[in-house]
Amino acid sequence: MGAAExxxxxxxTHEYAWTHFLVFTGTHFxxxxxxxxxxxxxxxxxxxxxxxxxxxxxxxxxxxxxLRRPLLTVSAQPRRFVGVLMSRFGTRDASTLVVAEHxxxxxxxxxxxxxxxxxxxxxxxxxxxxxxGGKGVNAVAQQAAQVPGVSKVLVAEHAAYEKGIAENLxxxxxxxxxxxxxxHILAPSSMRSKNYVPRVAALLDSQPITDVIAIKDQATFVxxxxxxxxxxxxxTSEPLKIxxxxxxxxxxxxxxxxxxxxxxxxxxxxxxxxxxxxxxESVSQSARPxxxxxxxxxxxxxxLKTKEHFQMLEALADKLKGAVGASRAAVDEFHMPNExxxxxxxxxxxxxxxxxxxxxxxxxxxxxxxxxxxxxxINKDKEAPIFQVADYGLVADLFQAVPELTDKV
Amino acid sequence: xxxxxxxxxxxVGVKRVIDYAVKVRVxxxxxxxxxxxxxxSMNPFCEIAVEEAxxxxxxxxxTEIVAVSVGTKQAQETLRxxxxxxxxxxxxxxxxxxxxxxxxxLAVAKMLAKLVDKEKAGLxxxxxxxxxxxNAQTAPMLAAxxxxxxxxxAAGVEPVDENKALKVERETDTGSEVLKVNxxxxxxxxxxxxxxxxxxxxNIMKAKKKPMELLSPEKLGVxxxxxxSVISVAEPGKRKAGIMVESVDELLDKLKNEAKYxxxx
Numbered sequence: 139m140g141a142a143e144x145x146x147x148x149x150x151t152h153e154y155a156w157t158h159f160l161v162f163t164g165t166h167f168x169x170x171x172x173x174x175x176x177x178x179x180x181x182x183x184x185x186x187x188x189x190x191x192x193x194x195x196x197x198x199x200x201x202x203x204x205l206r207r208p209l210l211t212v213s214a215q216p217r218r219f220v221g222v223l224m225s226r227f228g229t230r231d232a233s234t235l236v237v238a239e240h241x242x243x244x245x246x247x248x249x250x251x252x253x254x255x256x257x258x259x260x261x262x263x264x265x266x267x268x269x270x271g272g273k274g275v276n277a278v279a280q281q282a283a284q285v286p287g288v289s290k291v292l293v294a295e296h297a298a299y300e301k302g303i304a305e306n307l308x309x310x311x312x313x314x315x316x317x318x319x320x321x322h323i324l325a326p327s328s329m330r331s332k333n334y335v336p337r338v339a340a341l342l343d344s345q346p347i348t349d350v351i352a353i354k355d356q357a358t359f360v361x362x363x364x365x366x367x368x369x370x371x372x373x374t375s376e377p378l379k380i381x382x383x384x385x386x387x388x389x390x391x392x393x394x395x396x397x398x399x400x401x402x403x404x405x406x407x408x409x410x411x412x413x414x415x416x417x418x419e420s421v422s423q424s425a426r427p428x429x430x431x432x433x434x435x436x437x438x439x440x441x442l443k444t445k446e447h448f449q450m451l452e453a454l455a456d457k458l459k460g461a462v463g464a465s466r467a468a469v470d471e472f473h474m475p476n477e478x479x480x481x482x483x484x485x486x487x488x489x490x491x492x493x494x495x496x497x498x499x500x501x502x503x504x505x506x507x508x509x510x511x512x513x514x515x516i517n518k519d520k521e522a523p524i525f526q527v528a529d530y531g532l533v534a535d536l537f538q539a540v541p542e543l544t545d546k547v
Numbered sequence: 548x549x550x551x552x553x554x555x556x557x558x559v560g561v562k563r564v565i566d567y568a569v570k571v572r573v574x575x576x577x578x579x580x581x582x583x584x585x586x587x588s589m590n591p592f593c594e595i596a597v598e599e600a601x602x603x604x605x606x607x608x609x610t611e612i613v614a615v616s617v618g619t620k621q622a623q624e625t626l627r628x629x630x631x632x633x634x635x636x637x638x639x640x641x642x643x644x645x646x647x648x649x650x651x652x653l654a655v656a657k658m659l660a661k662l663v664d665k666e667k668a669g670l671x672x673x674x675x676x677x678x679x680x681x682n683a684q685t686a687p688m689l690a691a692x693x694x695x696x697x698x699x700x701a702a703g704v705e706p707v708d709e710n711k712a713l714k715v716e717r718e719t720d721t722g723s724e725v726l727k728v729n730x731x732x733x734x735x736x737x738x739x740x741x742x743x744x745x746x747x748x749x750n751i752m753k754a755k756k757k758p759m760e761l762l763s764p765e766k767l768g769v770x771x772x773x774x775x776s777v778i779s780v781a782e783p784g785k786r787k788a789g790i791m792v793e794s795v796d797e798l799l800d801k802l803k804n805e806a807k808y809x810x811x812x
Binding site for chain 1: 565567568570571573579580647648651652653654656675676678679680681682683684685686687688689690691692695696697698699700702714718719720721722723724725726727728729732737738739774775776777778779780781782783786787789790791792793794795796798799801802806808810
């Protein structure tokens with residue numbers, strides 16, 4: 139890019155650069171100096187606060203790479219930017235709020251929360267966990283306080299939060315953020331969080347990033363698009379970064395070893411928003427492990443032909459101590475429960491062993507299971523796309539192969 | 548059926564996306580997926596939203612359905628499809644931004660909120676997610692901006708309390724639940740809600756004569772500057788080629804000896 143073009147971009151590039159400066163440096167805003175380098179220029183250093191001695195340097199050179207266009211030197215008007223810095227961001231500490239998910243019936247912190255705490259740790263800010271729910275939420279908070287890396291646990295106990303009603307729960311998160319001024323809010327990616335997190339984000343006027351699979355730095359994240367067929371690295375200019383975390387992409391944090399302080403969360407004037415009412419629920423009862431965190435998943439598709447034939451898979455799942463999943467075709471055609479659906483619009487799983495039985499392997503299904511460690515496919519059609527992702531493929535009639543496998547395993 | 552003479556206007560959001568059956572390719576510059584010369588169609592969840600709105604009108608719950616699409620000029624094709632399915636009129640908010648990554652849910656929700664006010668809509672139905680960005684954000688954001696209740700991932704919708712509320716069955720992580728949401732409200736559709744109808748040829752012809760209003764983000768007073776920018780897009784990691792086994796015994800042998808499967812607790 140030539141000098142002339144650089145000059146024409148001067149005015150708006152400054153603005154852009156500063157937004158990103160905040161993003162990239164996080165806690166470094168407490169430093170007393172910043173450095174800016176335009177391509178081909180010397181690194182220019184400026185004190186953030188002119189009356190203070192120069193402290194830890196902040197290097198912005200990598201910003202050029204991130205922006206993919208030259209960052210202009212600010213040497214023309216350094217003071218002006220100092221003013222912007224000090225007034226807007228000068229005193230802000232970066233800190234992360236994790237909104238916990240937990241099992242209400244069992245009173246336990248969910249494994250997905252442990253994965254989210256691991257992701258939060260990668261941001262290298264202090265981590266506060268918010269546990270909101272009805273009765274029994276204190277027991278969950280005690281578990282959250284035991285997780286290493288958590289510095290504080292906030293408890294919001296109210297019947298209005300019990301069923302994850304978005305209108306109510308979002309108020310608890312917004313009030314907590316307003317009191318704590320967090321730089322990041324994280325939640326595990328799930329149907330529950332997809333319900334309330336965007337509501338929180340709109341109330342706080344911040345564009346969130348969903349299904350984060352990797353954290354590059356405080357403002358740069360990796361996420362799948364197009365059913366996982368495109369992996370995008372995105373950077374956000376939002377001062378408040380709201381993320382949901384694809385939990386299969388992060389290891390679970392240990393559940394013991396920490397000792398965080400537990401406090402009552404900031405109060406909400408009227409937790410029951412009165413906009414909607416919970417009437418009833420139908421929760422699937424299964425003694426098998428939960429689908430998203432199971433180490434073995436056996437899934438059936440259209441090839442099973444009827445709902446009754448899923449009993450074959452259940453018998454094998456019981457023997458392997460696995461969970462049973464389903465393709466969308468099975469959910470639609472045999473009225474299998476939707477919470478078993480694996481895929482782009484269902485659950486994303488990444489077990490040690492995924493066994494696909496009678497599943498052709500449509501793009502939408504592969505998106506929910508292709509990060510499994512070992513994939514086995516049993517299908518009578520040797521052209522089925524599932525064989526292209528399977529580590530071990532068996533072309534066979536599933537009605538013979540599955541019972542045989544169950545006997546011999 | 549209802550004998551009330553009051554009007555109930557439903558706003559439906561529809562998005563034009565790359566067809567669900569297309570295997571997308573990352574563009575040569577690695578800044579996005581290739582959009583040119585690729586089959587596009589209405590986002591599958593939006594089709595379900597249109598179908599549900601039309602059914603609610605057929606049940607005399609609603610008196611008018613307005614479909615909105617934000618996007619490039621070609622978004623009008625998607626609106627015509629909605630009109631052919633039974634929507635009464637369309638609003639096209641034209642923008643040159645890429646609909647999969649530059650046009651972002653918060654900006655779309657802000658535009659929809661303006662249109663809800665303008666059209667005095669009492670119910671908004673959107674898809675639960677678009678299959679390009681896979682964000683699943685717009686519906687709850689719109690509900691938040693309007694201060695309305697929301698029922699996302701709807702699998703069943705039934706008007707109750709003399710059409711002053713909806714009973715909605717929602718899909719959840721562990722099964723399903725039933726909520727009652729007071730109107731006005733925002734719904735988002737799950738795949739199980741209904742099976743969208745095909746537009747018939749006469750209806751496609753009729754749709755060509757239905758009104759379509761052209762607007763822009765500027766006219767609506769909404770700043771659509773992207774808040775997140777894509778630095779790069781990559782193909783997902785390829786799995787190493789697998790092998791075909793001849794029998795269940797060979798499969799078990801490979802699992803035990805190659806994949807070191809020992810059974811898990």
